[in-house]
Amino acid sequence: MKKAYLAGVLAAVLLLPTAALAADAAPSLTYVCSLSAEDSDLEAGKWEYLFTSGEETKILLREGEKREFLLCSGVFTAADVKIIKDTAYVPLSVLVEDLGFAVAEEKNGVSLVRDDQKLMVSSKGGTLDTSKMLPLRDIAEALGAEVTYERDGIAPLGNPIISVEFRQTVLTEEEALERAKETLTACLEAERESGWIVQDRVAEDPAVSAAIEKEISEMAFTEDIVAGYYVLEGPGLFLVEKSTGDLYQKTGEGQGGSVSYMETIQKVEMGDTEVFAGYYLG
Structure with a gap:
């Protein structure tokens, strides 16, 4: 990434501290998941379901497709999670927008920041963009979160749920x-x-x-x-x-x-x- 682009990302993120992000996102554990008649073709056996949590999070689920749900300090997010060799990866944008991390440019690279904790995610001269996939558990736990993976029972249609929790x-x-x-x-x-x-x-x-x-x-x-x-x-x-x-x-x-x-x-x-x-x- 060019330094000018990174500077733009930093300017947007660093002006919005973690506390402000958390205040804007009130806990929204509640959800409703039901058949989406508009998106389904029942005669063809095409069943689709609409998951809705709060005003922002809406996810369309297809019959038989697996999805890892992400719960961030009591708030469901629509973020896509990729599981690679039993490790959950999310884009940098999810860590910033949903988990409230800040991005800091250091002399030797770029760090993710939460309160007084920092974690280097890119070395000097490396590239970093908002679509970069990063290991969710490793980063969240390193910055003070509890992370769990529950396979079935809480999320709809037998899907697993990853919960990242910073609250005391x-x-x-x-x-x-x-x-x-x-x-x-x-x-x-x-x-x-x-x-x-x-x-x-x-x-x-x-x-x-x-x-x-x-x-x-x-x-x-x-x-x-x-x-x-x-x-x-x-x-x-x-x-x-x-x-x-x-x-x-x-x-x-x-x-x-x-x-x-x-x-x-x-x-x-x-x-x-x-x-x-x-x-x-x-």
């Missing part, structure tokens, strides 16, 4: 478990008080509620490891954000091929009477 863990496992039980118990109590779930279309069933109450009391951690989140199994699959204590619910299963297919992750609020709708609707 505030809750212990015990505190996260209690927070989840407290929130879900409040939801169950609101359901019982209302007498209805699913927008007042399905009546609350005391026997079902008793089964849900038992599952809440027996909630436990799964073997899934997602950086930034504790994953719990109880009356469904739930995630607790380690930095905030926010509770999220995963719904749906990774089996496409149906017009009614849908997978979601939604935030659970205290008193939400529709959290347990799956028990009634199947």
Whole structure:
């Protein structure tokens, strides 16, 4: 790359510190993935699905195609990840735009910077452009992140998810478990008080509620490891954000091929009477 081009990249990036980038990207673990009728040809057996997270991230998924989802400190990104010999690679632009790294020109080359940490990514006289592919885990961990690779269960259609987490863990496992039980118990109590779930279309069933109450009391951690989140199994699959204590619910299963297919992750609020709708609707 010519030095003039690199200077332009530096000017654009260095004026925007990591803290500002993080503030602009509020956590958006929530998503919806469903059949895209517009892009599918069902008679020809061509099924395509639309993944939407927040206002910016929209990804079209084709039936049977594998995709590594990338979650950066609670925010889904549409970045393409390349797996080469079991190593995940992403373009430099992803590290800058999605992970909030800055680029610094040094006497002996070019570095990626986060807070007071630096990592040399190009030697003096070398080339560097925003499409350069770099090893995600090596760079992220070197600059202070926790990185995990979860093969199935959180991302839609049985796809894996790479989670890169810079935020500080505030809750212990015990505190996260209690927070989840407290929130879900409040939801169950609101359901019982209302007498209805699913927008007042399905009546609350005391026997079902008793089964849900038992599952809440027996909630436990799964073997899934997602950086930034504790994953719990109880009356469904739930995630607790380690930095905030926010509770999220995963719904749906990774089996496409149906017009009614849908997978979601939604935030659970205290008193939400529709959290347990799956028990009634199947």
